[in-house]
Amino acid sequence: GAVVSQHPSRVICKSGTSVKIECRSLDFQATTMFWYRQFPKQSLMLMATSNEGSKATYEQGVEKDKFLINHASLTLSTLTVTSAHPEDSSFYICSATGAGYEQYFGPGTRLTVT
């Protein structure tokens, strides 16, 4: 299957700071990228959907000014958590679709806000 990478895999930041997570499709062009968060022992919760060159579409209840998404190219999307607080600590996972039906996920980023 296609490969999606994320960086960093783990990040610890202080409350009030911002952190950026990168998501890259390594061997295909991602027309659409998705950002999810996952709490322990729970399912994946979609945060937003982004198409290259367009503004992201956020799910209800997700603050677009807090979770900034940029999909600058067909292989790169970034999620910036602004003014992070301890309740933002979670596992953030990106995924991407290309020309086919399949949606491939990255390995995830563990964010801990102290």
Place this chain on the structure above:
Amino acid sequence: GENVEQHPSTLSVQEGDSAVIKCTYSDSASNYFPWYKQELGKGPQLIIDIRSNVGEKKDQRIAVTLNKTAKHFSLHITETQPEDSAVYFCAARQNAGGTSYGKLTFGQGTILTVHP
């Protein structure tokens, strides 16, 4: 919107036994049904998928069946091995139109434990 229910929430089997996980969906417009395996601390891995124009698909020890009329689909793992232990998620999706695909709606997940 779409709603996906997944059962059971936990499943424990002996090595070599079969495991079956079932999902139901609510939106008859959904036409793509993937299954993902997620190991602890990792992202979900696509293991098999099925489209609505197919009733069954098999890949070695893994198979998926789809009943469009009843709106349910199932994952079957035969000859289970300890390395099959993980959380399994089903999902459903409809096309958003054109070349754009809609979002996946996930089930709640099944924790599969295969005992040696």
